[in-house]
Amino acid sequence: MIPHPAYDVDPWRLVESALEPDMLPQSESVFALSNGHIGWRGNLDEGEPHGLPGTYLNGVHEIRPLPHAEAGYGYPESGQTILNVSNGKLIRLLVDDEPFDIRYGVVHAHRRELDFRTGLLDRQVEWESPAGQVVRVRSQRLVSFTHRAIAAIRYEVEAVGEPARIVLQSELVANEQLPVGNGDPRASAMLHDALVSEDHGSRPNGAYLVHHTRRSEIRVGAGMVHTIDGPEKREITSDSAADLGRTTVAVVLQPGEKLTLVKYVAYGWSGRRSLPAVRDQVAAALVAAHRAGWDGLRTEQREFLDQFWTNADIQLDGDPELQQGLRFGLFHVLQASARSEGRAVPAKGLTGPGYDGHTFWDAETFVLPVLTLTYPEATKHALRWRHSTLPSALDRARQLGFAGAAFPWRTIDGAECSGYWPAGTAALHVNADIADAVVNYCRVTDDQDFAGGLGMDIVTQTARLWMSVGHRGRDGEFRIDGITGPDEYSAIADNNVYTNLMAQQNLRAAAQLAKRFPGRAKELDISAAEAAGWAAAADAMYVPYDEKIGVHPQSDGFTRHQFWDFANTGPEHYPLLLHFPYLDLYRKQVVKQADLVLAMQQYPEAFTAAQKARNFAYYEAITVRDSSLSAGTQAAIAAEVGHLELAYDYLAEATLMDLRDLEHNTSDGLHIAALASGWNAMVAGFGGLRVGDECVSFAPRLPPALTGFAFRVCVRGTPLRVEVRADSVRYTALDGQPTCVRHHGETITLEPDTPVTMPIPPLPEVAPVHQPPGREPSRRRPIR
């Protein structure tokens, strides 16, 4: 496999050593900086050329009508879409009156590095203007993990060869012109002139803008201050207008002389606070940042990341590219969530406008399990956000005729924004997924306050939902009819195995919490009968099984459907949803993304080893992976049932989703859940990690491509290090309490700082599996 031409392989950095203008849209996403609160796409400092300018604030969105050709009861009438807010990244450079623009003149050198340990995006460029003046520019950019309202840029320009007349314009620009959309329903609906100016102002070294959104009525403030270093003789002015704040610095640089500008940018936003409150909040954040200074911000950033990697690092021996990819993925998972306090983790993080900036089940199912084991504070924040939307979810359930809470399929602020109910509202599993994330977080962290508090609220209300969605069949079985599972190439089916099993877990967890926290149970009006009903429904949960072929049908009747005609489906027909009607897809055995296979990962006890192997082989043959959410799960189960090479191929696919732009839409933002699922493929797949009620279990296997790998997870506050070699695994609890884990089914207790080495049992024999023709994952051959 040839490494991607645009990026160099490096264990701790993403490096671009040549600028390819066609790659700008993707590189803006992969070089995006975020702390989960503020997101800056990796746009060039000077703004142009660009694929898509992007400055996002978590939760800042606009409302747009959702039109329906034929309306129906309960359809959402308006949607939400993430907004590109005031751009504080902009630093325009004029060299002898010529705008610095790489489309003109000559670029002698270009290099960008995103360092996963420092959290800095570093850019170095040497450019010769059309008039022949050479300058060197170095910019370093960060979005602070420790000052969550702050981003900062250190910008340095040096004259080379000849003296140069330099003008820097450091700007805040609102209502930037955006490229016209391409009509892909998955891309964002662009909104123009969405920000209405309320106030603006400037002082000598900075400026601020306050706007509000037209319909969603969110007030957004942005401000900047600068410190400037360079020749004594310089002119600094600032000005502002409705959509523009600008600080201008003019100097003449002698050859070798540098002008250095540090720009601190702060954002504040609120749907409730007044204009002065938001304006002052921005000013205060700027004062704090200015006081910390560039070096202070940089140091704090490094310390924050050092701490993160101490708990979360993953090491591969023998595949430098995947090593880079996995760290890249973890870094972006962290960026999407670290400081998203009170807000969602969107499917694209804050790296682009894809999926309108919405959050889906992805967050709870794919992203939070990674964070729970590596940075549990972020999981807690994300679940707190979900909890904050419980009133909306209770309302929505009532509107749909259900009890309890029905969380939205896609949303920014908690209101359902799905315009196509069979693959939106009908995918009720999102509710069990959320409950599962709560249970998983509580198991791993032992956070009793959360379990008996916000967590119990969520688990209780989703259990109530299931009781009203399901019903008892004539044989007493608990059935969940007419809903949609994870696979979006099927819809509105009875007894989706994934959903039924997840609902079963949800009901059991609710019953257990009611027992554990009787006081809270009383507050929540949970009678003994209600809790007993949950447990009984869980016990009676119907799980269809096709005896004749020894396979679990994804839903009732699924294995009786016609097989998709893969032989006559050429590569140009993928993704299928863009070339075939749902009518055709839903009727046939073709799977967009792991569904039954995901059930086997999420609820391993519900399947025997033999069933897992048979099910995996069956679904492997009909799964086309038209979703980025599939490969990581297929990797995990492939590894579990013994297909180690195949698992490794899927691991690579998930991990390189965005670095290789495998779905051709990285330009709209990164696939945060797919990146998380790469980590999952490694840790749950080759590490065999499963979180149980009592302890965490491992079942490591070394993929043939590697000579070894190691990862860290943090269980009940204790960091565990797991080092895997071909024949053995070394477990170390770093500090903390004695910790009990399982190794391939055997329980062991880890004393602090006392490694235990365990042998790896032989791999079970499995018959080869196959994928639909042309849909095999690329064979991963690491370059050593």
Place this chain on the structure above:
Amino acid sequence: MIPHPAYDVDPWRLVESALEPDMLPQSESVFALSNGHIGWRGNLDEGEPHGLPGTYLNGVHEIRPLPHAEAGYGYPESGQTILNVSNGKLIRLLVDDEPFDIRYGVVHAHRRELDFRTGLLDRQVEWESPAGQVVRVRSQRLVSFTHRAIAAIRYEVEAVGEPARIVLQSELVANEQLPVGNGDPRASAMLHDALVSEDHGSRPNGAYLVHHTRRSEIRVGAGMVHTIDGPEKREITSDSAADLGRTTVAVVLQPGEKLTLVKYVAYGWSGRRSLPAVRDQVAAALVAAHRAGWDGLRTEQREFLDQFWTNADIQLDGDPELQQGLRFGLFHVLQASARSEGRAVPAKGLTGPGYDGHTFWDAETFVLPVLTLTYPEATKHALRWRHSTLPSALDRARQLGFAGAAFPWRTIDGAECSGYWPAGTAALHVNADIADAVVNYCRVTDDQDFAGGLGMDIVTQTARLWMSVGHRGRDGEFRIDGITGPDEYSAIADNNVYTNLMAQQNLRAAAQLAKRFPGRAKELDISAAEAAGWAAAADAMYVPYDEKIGVHPQSDGFTRHQFWDFANTGPEHYPLLLHFPYLDLYRKQVVKQADLVLAMQQYPEAFTAAQKARNFAYYEAITVRDSSLSAGTQAAIAAEVGHLELAYDYLAEATLMDLRDLEHNTSDGLHIAALASGWNAMVAGFGGLRVGDECVSFAPRLPPALTGFAFRVCVRGTPLRVEVRADSVRYTALDGQPTCVRHHGETITLEPDTPVTMPIPPLPEVAPVHQPPGREPSRRRPIR
């Protein structure tokens, strides 16, 4: 039951003896005149007050975008909507400069009569102007069955008491202002200023307008000429403008003196012909109408209707209101279809803009069976129209990935206009319904040319569709998965019994036609193997049956679903689709309209008598009749299985659908299929008529409410009269050939004009059935 206050009971006429302004919207629909080519709503001559002005030309529509909140492959991007074209009904009257307007002054008398034998709408009104001048106005209106481009009005005004200065303005008005829609998705999307003027002109006694539609590019011409009778001293002028043609007559009438104006209105339209061609076509039609004169048009109208009623009349002894209702229904079925040559029969006929003027499966399933037995020329025209859309249907099938033809769920010109695919495109049964109408027409008429010609094209291409939609299951059974049956409270289910049985008939018919017309089979590339495949698939057709409860599930798994909570569904929650999400409806056992019960009517041989009784009882308990298409079918099967009183209640509901405005939307146009299903309830229900391969069978039963009933049908050119009394039936073949029929299973041969009387066997005993609480049909107690 109290007769509707607005209309008087009369066996051959609809009579309104008082004007209730609130009832205008409905009365405009019930008093609408049409010949299937031109439709005039029953607006008052003077235009105002009105519910909705309506002048429709079959096929004249505008295109409007179909917005989708989330787009999908194969979704139609534009829809079609029927247009209100130039209004030629308008005759404004000024009495001493005061506009005649019933909202002012005093109405001393008002009477409107629609006579089903003359085809005239007669209006008599005596009005006193605010200034105290009294006038009598009588207008008679017809839309000619024999001159299909012509409508005409005879308008007479008489001064009462004092001399009156009278001005008549007879007009053509384009782009009338329409009331704003109420947002009900079922009502038409109103389009304003849809007509663009191309030409206009006037001559002393008339005027014309030519417009084209903005997007669909249909050219529409309208013209009028007048003959005037009255005082010698009168002034007549005409003028025209872009959207107005006007002829003005001014006279002074002495008390008792009358002014009489006959207005001939002609329409011509085309998507292809030039402006002069359309203009001249209108002028030519006017010349012919003028030559026939008012008396000539009236006489031809009467002759046409006398002939119709000779073949089609239905008589009830003991229920005058239903007698009126059944003739009202048949009259409107005829009006919707008689001269629709080359165009569809819309769901509302040409009586209103409801459902955007679209045609659905209603036409073939409910309307054409009536016409086939009473006025088969109309069926032939309607099927010719379907055939003309075969190219669109072949294209649509290819787009959907199917072989053969996929006819649209709703359309005006043959292109799919359904904006919600689960209850639109997925309802593939429409294709078998169309094939069934072909087969039924051919059986009843023995029209060999049609059978081996256009009919065979349709039946062949729909059979090919089924072969590609269905597939062989692992036991060799032929399955049709993931489609939607007639019941719109379920969708996307496997093996809908109705659809599977209808597809089975379609496949068998195709195989038989291929055998009967080998030359045409060759033209259509039907190999022996293909035809054998159709027969084999039909033989292997899977029909699910729930052994445990002895009932056919509507679709796989249906009888395992949760029952709808009828006990907690109040009357204010109907129709359910406006109060509950599809997500909830689809998951549960609740039926909007006959589905499995319709299957039992359409394919009686597929069920035993005991199964029919059990199935009927089962579905009766869960069918809410939120569709106007249900009651007639429930009546037919209720009568068959022995619930005669219940059948009569349903008969009344179907028949009085519009006269009583039972669905509260008669204002948007009549429910033509429901009216047809009233006839069906009588003839297929109490008459027990079924059309078999070899002969027509009857199984009459007298409903307890009646002392007798009689009906006529026309089989292979021979009119049959069936007279039913409590214990016996008298069959008479009027003229024609000896005809073989079945009476309660016994074959008898009818010699021309030789009545045969047969006894009625005793009624089988059946256990009572029940409906969902509150959804029982009104108990019908006829007023003797």
